[in-house]
Amino acid sequence: MKILVAEDDTTSRLLFGATLRKLGYTVTAVENGQKAWEAWEQDEYSLLISDWMMPDIDGPQLCKMIRAEPSLRYTYIILLTALDGKGSYLEGMDAGADDFITKPFDEEQLVARLRVAERILALHKKLHIQATYDRLTGVWNRAAIMDHLEKEVGRAACQSTSIGVLVADLDHFKRINDAYGHPAGDTVLQEAVRRMCLVLRPHDRIGRYGGEEFLIIAPECTENDVVILAEQIRNSISREPVDSQSGGIPMTVSLGVTIGGNQVGGDAGTLIAAADKALYRAKIAGRNRVEF
């Protein structure tokens, strides 16, 4: 666990740094709020231990700045205070702090508070994973891939690049379930994801959009690129049957693709609708094919 310490008092800063390192943590210790903010923006810290009173940006202000960032990671914040004013605890909590340690600190108390921090952070991580990933296939879930699409559409518009959107739907998947059973169907879904990921480029992202339907976002893609990528996915999926206890299960996929961003325009909803329409055409035209 990486800890950021912000403390303007040199003795206290050194003492915190040394104690935390002795306890096995990786520590960055800085002497004011501004430096803490810069460090927090640059690196991933799970925990911030910040003094309350510091020149320029003080502890509560730093808390507010961090909480105002739409970040997926949670930074657990402990404020250090020499104050004993009861009102200030509430002010610190309202600013976004999770806990307090009074100075001079007691080591056992620090260890106890770190245990709580680790417990909360582990819980947050678990919930974050559950809320972001599809449990069966391990790729992003629908909400996560849709968030990503919105971001990428915005980015493509700003940077004048185009973005490929692909909807891949396994063909006659219901028949696979009916013929081989639901568990075998699950295995086919996992294998389909594995095969799709083999051909994706480093910045392409995939999410499970529905039962046997996947959404792929391919940044910086021309019309030509997105069709080539879709054909690679189609080939990768159908190359050979999926191994199962009941023998090989043949699998094919249909893809509807479109591009957005630069010159083309369109928001996330419009792009999905266009890719969906293309997918429908691919199904009508006989499946195991790509339509733009």
Ligand code: GH3
């Ligand atoms: P089409 O080629 O038109 O797409 O036909 P299809 O059979 O693939 O499409 P349909 O929408 O009729 O059926 C999809 C099936 O996918 C129905 C559903 O039971 C199955 N399914 C959805 N989620 C899961 C899952 O997590 N595991 C398994 N095994 N099956 C699933």
Ligand code: MG
């Ligand atoms: Mg101070």
Ligand code: MG
């Ligand atoms: Mg299907």
Ligand code: MG
């Ligand atoms: Mg269907």
Ligand code: MG
């Ligand atoms: Mg479907």
